[in-house]
Amino acid sequence: xxxxxxxxxxxxxxxxxxxxxxxxxxxxxxxxxxxxxxxxxxxxxxxxxxxxxxxxxxxxxxxxxxxxxxxxxxxxxxxxxxx
Amino acid sequence: xxxxxxxxxxxxxxxxxxxxxxxxxxxxxxxxxxxxxxxxxxxxxxxxxxxxxxxxxxxxxxxxxxxxxxxxxxxxxxxxxxxxxxxxxxxxxxxxxxxxxxxxxxxxxxxxxxxxxxxxxxxxxxxxxxxxxxxxxxxxxxxxxxxxxxxxxxxxxxxxxxxxxxxxxxxxxxxxxxxxxxxxxxxxxxxxxxxxxxxxxxxxxxxxxxxxxxxxxxxxxxxxxxxxxxxxxxxxxxxxxxxxxxxxxxxxxxxxxxxxxxxxxxxxxxxxxxxxxxxxxxxxxxxxxxxxxxxxxxxxxxxxxxxxxxxxxxxxxxxxxxxxxxxxxxxxxxxxx
Amino acid sequence: xxxxxxxxxxxxxxxxxxxxxxxxxxxxxxxxxxxxxxxxxxxxxxxxxxxxxxxxxxxxxxxxxxxxxxxxxxxxxxxxxxxxxxxxxxxxxxxxxxxxxxxxxxxxxxxxxxxxxxxxxxxxxxxxxxxxxxxxxxxxxxxxxxxxxxxxxxxxxxxxxxxxxxxxxxxxxxxxxxxxxxxxxxxxxxxxxxxxxxxxxxxxxxxxxxxxxxxxxxxxxxxxxxxxxxxxxxxxxxxxxxxxxxxxxxxxxxxxxxxxxxxxxxxxxxxxxxxxxxxxxxxxxxxxxxxxxxxxxxxxxxxxxxxxxxxxxxxxxxxxxxxxxxxxxxxxxxxxxxxxxxxx
Numbered sequence: 001x002x003x004x005x006x007x008x009x010x011x012x013x014x015x016x017x018x019x020x021x022x023x024x025x026x027x028x029x030x031x032x033x034x035x036x037x038x039x040x041x042x043x044x045x046x047x048x049x050x051x052x053x054x055x056x057x058x059x060x061x062x063x064x065x066x067x068x069x070x071x072x073x074x075x076x077x078x079x080x081x082x083x
Numbered sequence: 084x085x086x087x088x089x090x091x092x093x094x095x096x097x098x099x100x101x102x103x104x105x106x107x108x109x110x111x112x113x114x115x116x117x118x119x120x121x122x123x124x125x126x127x128x129x130x131x132x133x134x135x136x137x138x139x140x141x142x143x144x145x146x147x148x149x150x151x152x153x154x155x156x157x158x159x160x161x162x163x164x165x166x167x168x169x170x171x172x173x174x175x176x177x178x179x180x181x182x183x184x185x186x187x188x189x190x191x192x193x194x195x196x197x198x199x200x201x202x203x204x205x206x207x208x209x210x211x212x213x214x215x216x217x218x219x220x221x222x223x224x225x226x227x228x229x230x231x232x233x234x235x236x237x238x239x240x241x242x243x244x245x246x247x248x249x250x251x252x253x254x255x256x257x258x259x260x261x262x263x264x265x266x267x268x269x270x271x272x273x274x275x276x277x278x279x280x281x282x283x284x285x286x287x288x289x290x291x292x293x294x295x296x297x298x299x300x301x302x303x304x305x306x307x308x309x310x311x312x313x314x315x316x317x318x319x320x321x322x323x324x325x326x327x328x329x330x331x332x333x334x335x336x337x338x339x340x341x342x343x344x345x346x347x348x349x350x351x352x353x354x355x356x357x358x359x360x361x362x363x364x365x366x367x368x369x370x371x372x373x374x375x376x377x378x379x380x381x382x383x384x385x386x387x388x389x390x391x392x393x394x395x396x397x398x399x400x401x402x403x404x405x406x407x408x409x410x411x412x413x414x415x416x417x418x419x420x
Numbered sequence: 421x422x423x424x425x426x427x428x429x430x431x432x433x434x435x436x437x438x439x440x441x442x443x444x445x446x447x448x449x450x451x452x453x454x455x456x457x458x459x460x461x462x463x464x465x466x467x468x469x470x471x472x473x474x475x476x477x478x479x480x481x482x483x484x485x486x487x488x489x490x491x492x493x494x495x496x497x498x499x500x501x502x503x504x505x506x507x508x509x510x511x512x513x514x515x516x517x518x519x520x521x522x523x524x525x526x527x528x529x530x531x532x533x534x535x536x537x538x539x540x541x542x543x544x545x546x547x548x549x550x551x552x553x554x555x556x557x558x559x560x561x562x563x564x565x566x567x568x569x570x571x572x573x574x575x576x577x578x579x580x581x582x583x584x585x586x587x588x589x590x591x592x593x594x595x596x597x598x599x600x601x602x603x604x605x606x607x608x609x610x611x612x613x614x615x616x617x618x619x620x621x622x623x624x625x626x627x628x629x630x631x632x633x634x635x636x637x638x639x640x641x642x643x644x645x646x647x648x649x650x651x652x653x654x655x656x657x658x659x660x661x662x663x664x665x666x667x668x669x670x671x672x673x674x675x676x677x678x679x680x681x682x683x684x685x686x687x688x689x690x691x692x693x694x695x696x697x698x699x700x701x702x703x704x705x706x707x708x709x710x711x712x713x714x715x716x717x718x719x720x721x722x723x724x725x726x727x728x729x730x731x732x733x734x735x736x737x738x739x740x741x742x743x744x745x746x747x748x749x750x751x752x753x754x755x756x757x758x759x760x761x762x763x764x
Contacts, residue, residue: 024613025438025622032434042438044613068616152506186539195538202505202534202542209525212498219499220506223458223484230502243525246495253490406540407575408599 135331142304152217154210180395208241237268438611440472442584446591461513493523532575560738568709589632620656635682643673
């Protein structure tokens with residue numbers, strides 16, 4: 001089963017007026033194993049950094065937004081193939 | 084009120100310290116005549132003697148035990164004696180011998196005795212931060228030991244001291260800063276370099292108690308230190324204790340004190356804290372024969388320490404490369420793996 | 421001396437970390453294992469370190485384990501010395517290496533010398549962390565590395581990680597070391613949002629603990645033709661240069677020193693004995709520093725192997741502010757390529 005990592009779920013409350021962000025760092029390679037709660041990537045909304053934790057355990061099937069890639073609020077960041 | 088026993092113990096330590104400094108002066112000057120060559124003789128290098136400052140050492144250290152940390156500056160011997168440092172090994176270190184406290188690597192300004200948590204250092208005021216650190220460790224470990232940092236009145240203008248006062252105060256650490264005010268920073272009189280009247284006045288700016296003992300009196304120091312050390316031990320934070328003392332000899336051996344007015348030197352000779360305590364003891368009923376006995380014992384202890392030290396071997400030159408690190412996988416020179 | 425986990429090699433960990441996260445990973449693990457380890461510095465609590473050196477620690481540890489201190493380096497670095505002599509294992513941070521000037525006595529006269537001056541009667545098991553490096557226009561007082569200064573003064577070990585993997589292993593080793601270790605982390609390698617890192621410092625990092633022994637350099641790229649010895653940020657510039665040079669048929673060996681004190685002369689010698697050509701790249705001032713030291717050691721031990729040598733370092737000038745000026749003084753990839761070509 002594939003689970004989308006949805007950027008909406010991680011958007012901080014005090015960044016309500018901002019729509020765009022960047023994936024500053026990915027911490028898991030495509031094909032790499034993750035446990036639920038592990039830090040998948042770090043997104044940056046203006047000056048604020050937010051850690052995105054894996055919602056499920058499994059394998060990171062795809063980095064939909066690449067490192068340094070820009071995205072909009074609500075975009076899918078990555079996909080996890082759950083174990 | 085100070086018990087007679089305590090007064091007697093302090094007296095013995097003061098007499099020991101005074102005798103020690105007098106004897107070291109003699110040993111030091113040997114071999115350096117006729118023209119003063121600082122590196123000649125059995126005790127080479129600088130020597131800063133504390134004759135006249137004994138009250139500041141014994142009055143405070145009487146409240147300390149081995150677990151309490153003391154850092155002292157370049158004029159350390161009286162404090163070391165009061166703290167219980169191993170006297171023969173300290174003496175051997177001053178004579179640069181292999182079996183000295185520091186294997187001959189530190190000398191008189193860098194004496195370390197971890198058994199009683201004593202260390203001294205030669206850079207003005209730089210003993211204050213490590214004392215704060217020892218207090219920090221006691222605080223973190225929930226122990227009731229305290230730290231005491233000694234410094235001269237000339238050091239109260241140095242950043243390390245001021246920063247240490249603030250850090251100790253803002254973190255409420257169990258440390259006592261003891262200023263030995265002997266009026267002279269080498270040749271600079273205190274009122275020419277520091278704008279406040281006495282070092283104790285510095286405390287107000289740091290939100291800590293500042294206590295001035297303005298007569299050179301072991302009992303007065305003892306009583307003030309009891310409060311200060313007690314405050315620290317009870318978790319009530321640091322104190323700045325400022326003690327008037329009188330430097331009887333020059334700043335360092337070789338200092339002709341040309342800058343010092345005769346009346347000032349004479350006054351130092353007159354205001355002898357040891358004589359003062361002797362008078363107090365006589366008033367308590369202690370006879371001169373007992374005082375003489377104490378003095379004899381002190382002299383013997385000093386002689387034994389010096390004799391032992393002079394009998395110790397010099398270090399092997401190869402040892403100069405060791406002890407840079409305790410984990411000595413690295414040779415000192417060249418730093419190869 | 422405390423036990424060390426052996427270095428499991430770069431391995432094949434699933435997760436990659438930025439250098440700052442790897443560093444914090446190690447600090448947190450050491451703090452969990454030993455109550456006597458604590459971190460002290462400016463802005464290390466709620467801010468998580470100006471360069472992310474303590475990011476997240478406050479979520480797990482109390483404010484008495486991760487301590488903000490007043491701006492008073494002499495006091496708190498000196499306090500760390502005192503606490504270390506009492507047997508604790510403090511990690512004290514000087515925010516920018518350039519600030520060592522304000523507390524240099526506590527560093528080089530106290531921390532570095534107390535073990536020796538006491539004849540080994542006391543030791544100072546502390547870590548002094550500090551952010552180094554430039555090329556983000558922070559000018560002369562905030563951009564230095566000062567590798568030479570810390571290495572030249574006796575009595576302190578000095579390590580310089582260039583990757584996340586190395587950062588974690590060296591931090592474990594540094595905390596467990598019973599002597600003072602200066603841990604110099606490059607700002608641009610940390611993976612900070614507002615100072616993007618180049619390719620290279622983010623690496624796979626094993627979950628388990630491991631310590632990289634001090635005094636071991638790492639051959640980051642094997643090669644037959646030229647030896648490039650470097651550290652910190654310039655490891656990655658050297659790797660980029662090596663790629664460019666490979667296109668032209670030159671095979672470059674890149675050695676990451678990782679440790680300045682102790683220094684791994686053997687690895688450097690082995691390489692120069694193979695290639696005969698030495699280029700040393702350093703982000704510190706050229707004269708009386710790391711580049712001269714490396715060349716001297718090779719010249720002393722393997723003079724016959726050394727056919728050609730080139731030093732690429734900051735010239736002896738204060739680091740300028742304006743971008744073209746700063747790029748002029750800080751060795752660029754092109755400068756490394758040119759240096760290699762000149763010895764070939």
